[in-house]
Amino acid sequence: MTGLSHDLLVAAPKVLLHDHLDGGLRPQTIVELAAEVGHALPAGNAADLADWFAEAADSGSLERYLETFAHTLAVMQTPEAITRVARECVEDLAADGVVYAEIRYAPELHVSTGLALEEVVAAVQRGFSEGMEAAGGRIVVRQLLTAMRQAANSREIAELAIAWRDRGVAGFDIAGPEAGFPPTRFLDAFEYLQRENFHFTIHAGEGFGLPSIWEAVQWCGADRLGHGVRIVDDITVDDAGVAHLGRLASYVRDKRIPLEMCPSSNVQTGAAHSIAEHPIKQLADLRFRVTVNTDNRLMSRTSLTKEFGLLAGAFGYGWREIEWFTVNAMKSAFLPYDERYRLIVDTIKPWYADQAARA
Ligand SMILES: O=c1[nH]cnc2c1ncn2[C@@H]1O[C@H](CO)[C@@H](O)[C@H]1O
Ligand SMILES: [Zn+2]
Numbered sequence: 001m002t003g004l005s006h007d008l009l010v011a012a013p014k015v016l017l018h019d020h021l022d023g024g025l026r027p028q029t030i031v032e033l034a035a036e037v038g039h040a041l042p043a044g045n046a047a048d049l050a051d052w053f054a055e056a057a058d059s060g061s062l063e064r065y066l067e068t069f070a071h072t073l074a075v076m077q078t079p080e081a082i083t084r085v086a087r088e089c090v091e092d093l094a095a096d097g098v099v100y101a102e103i104r105y106a107p108e109l110h111v112s113t114g115l116a117l118e119e120v121v122a123a124v125q126r127g128f129s130e131g132m133e134a135a136g137g138r139i140v141v142r143q144l145l146t147a148m149r150q151a152a153n154s155r156e157i158a159e160l161a162i163a164w165r166d167r168g169v170a171g172f173d174i175a176g177p178e179a180g181f182p183p184t185r186f187l188d189a190f191e192y193l194q195r196e197n198f199h200f201t202i203h204a205g206e207g208f209g210l211p212s213i214w215e216a217v218q219w220c221g222a223d224r225l226g227h228g229v230r231i232v233d234d235i236t237v238d239d240a241g242v243a244h245l246g247r248l249a250s251y252v253r254d255k256r257i258p259l260e261m262c263p264s265s266n267v268q269t270g271a272a273h274s275i276a277e278h279p280i281k282q283l284a285d286l287r288f289r290v291t292v293n294t295d296n297r298l299m300s301r302t303s304l305t306k307e308f309g310l311l312a313g314a315f316g317y318g319w320r321e322i323e324w325f326t327v328n329a330m331k332s333a334f335l336p337y338d339e340r341y342r343l344i345v346d347t348i349k350p351w352y353a354d355q356a357a358r359a
Helices: 006-011 027-037 046-057 062-067 079-095 117-134 154-163 183-195 210-219 229-234 247-254 263-269 280-285 304-315 319-332 337-358
Strands: 014-020 098-105 140-148 169-175 201-204 224-227 235-237 243-245 259-261 290-292
Touching (some): 006 304, 014 290, 014 304, 014 319, 027 046, 046 062, 079 098, 098 169, 098 337, 154 169, 169 183, 183 210, 210 224, 210 247, 229 247, 259 280, 263 304, 280 304, 304 319
Parallel strands (some): 169 201, 201 224, 259 290
Antiparallel strands (some): 235 243
16 A cells, blocks of 8 residues: 555545435534433543444444434434534545535434424535535535335435425435345336436445345346445356356346445445455455445444445555556546536545656
């Protein structure tokens, strides 16, 4: 990882497609908001709370990992709290050198004190707008609305996303426990979104394998795959070290379907054994359209800079690879083509070209 100092990695323009708003709160903010609403936390101060989240999420199971969200969601039930969390999210990403981000969350998980779904989306958008303004144009942030797999309201959330499509919402997603909740359960919502010419990603191939990815792509028409790590189950490597792709893996690669990979999160939920053994290396070598993401910065105690640092350490990645992941992500964003193009040409490419020139 020659030339990759921490400061330069932070400064490098980066693109984040998979990050949960309710998985990225500052520990100190949770402490303060919990005191306001009288929510009992598992730890009393910010440092201990940060440890608790990272350890509790380190369970080896997606279901247990998801239980930790009860404590972030508990403090995100008023417009003021939601706006604050959204604004701080943009501030933290901008400070980490992220120039474009799509942040997802499930509006239905923020209505326990009576907010309307619309009010939740508006509160998030207010925070994002304030954060972008404070960053003076250094970062562009869009919302992705998530419907929860355990619930039965995906169509309503899809309609909410369409209602907000010109006011900051760029796409739709489903999340939550994967086993037992296949993507086709939500076919109605996905077909509706396709008829509306809208974009969506689906968490698939994380807590469950190939059938989930197959349904997401071939039944539901997912533009991107959240994680998608288990696509490696459809790849075999022969004795000579040559990889052979099955039909689904071939399709995903041929169609350039973006994989939103989240290395640290996968190690925590057991979707990968370690960073060093993470399938991202094999998939990137095979030229799948791989992107690097954080998933939940609080639970994984990470940042996009840290994820790149971990990959650089494990696989010897340098600026060339980081630029490739970054351009992959920008190409895969749910932003209009001309805006994606401008970010690539005006912001991303010049910075990495400059780095190469200095090397
Ligand atoms: O990696 C993941 N896989 C599946 N679901 C997730 C993951 N991370 C977070 N959430 C779920 O998405 C909701 C909305 O942001 C979170 O509340 C959490 O339950
Ligand atoms: Zn996720």
